Amino acid sequence: MPTTHAGRRRRADIWFVVPAYNEGTVIGDVIREVRAEGFPVVVVDDCSRDNSGAIARDAGAVVVRHATNLGQGAALQTGIEFALRRGATFLVTFDADGQHRIEDAIGMLDLAQHDGLGFVFGSRFLDDRTxxxxxxxxxLRFAAWFTRKSTGMELTDAHNGLRVIRADVARWVDLHQNRMAHATEIVRQLGRSRQRWAEYPVHVLYTDYSRGKGQSLWNSVNILVDLMFR
Amino acid sequence: MLIQALLLIAIVAVVILLGRSSKNVKHMAFRRLFLLAFAAAAVFAILFPHVLTQLAQLFGVGRGADLLLYALVVAFVGSLAMQSRRATELGRMITLNTRRLAILEAETELGLNSATRSPSAPVRPSPSAGA
Known part of the structure; x- marks a missing residue:
């Protein structure tokens, strides 16, 4: 598989990886929107207690279901491995709660392919839309600072779930942080690939739903402890 | 004294229960040696409490019981650390098993199997559980 030149890839080989835990009320619309653009989607149902998995399947996603709840980091890793086994050329990590826009993902894919980048991170702090x-x-600024200091990569937004990763670079990802601290871990592992990368301004849509589901600020304490005592 | 008899019985029970087999040969041998030394020291401290007190004073601690308490605190923290490491290892194993199961299940559902799998599919070598 050619990996370095910047040629266009078929959308059918660009997999969206969507970790999901109890997202039944919104995930159907999110999947339909992505499928309408012609991208395959793998939803990793992290042992949801609602019917997220069935809704995602009806909306056109391939569903991989964890037998126990492991956390978002573990779900992401499962989705990445599944997509690579399907022969994906690019991976797009995308949140299930509807806070990302498909236009941003497509823009990031265009940028990665046009400039021959190994990976592209979405950032909500490059402009003031969000x-x-x-x-x-x-x-979030503190998290980005911590990630900059511990990975040496100049990021403005470390905890953004929207990322585009080229397949050969995705093989560098092996998340051991099952919970939310994976966001810093994935940056560190991708950085080790020594590939060119970029940040891309994205608009994060905060709805009442995503605000209700989002991590409480207390969780940032847990994330910090996870990162420091691994 | 009754307390001496009770403590000695408890130590023998702990040695028998904890000294049983585990997986890693080196770890197991180390654990058993440590356990034996620990038991010997405990028996000694119970039978000759005054020696413990002398030892404590040698270290600048008032009573033998205080020295015992300090040693216990150190042992407790060490045990916590060991348990936490073990829990991390177990969690890693559960994660890898759950992931493998989930992927295989999804591929079976899709009607895929090893014969039709894409040739570029990577098979990640399972990392060993320990770090």
């Missing part, structure tokens, strides 16, 4: 509360903004 409305974040002051405290959340502070915490």
């Amino acid at each position: 409305q974040t509360g002051t405290l959340k903004r502070l915490v």
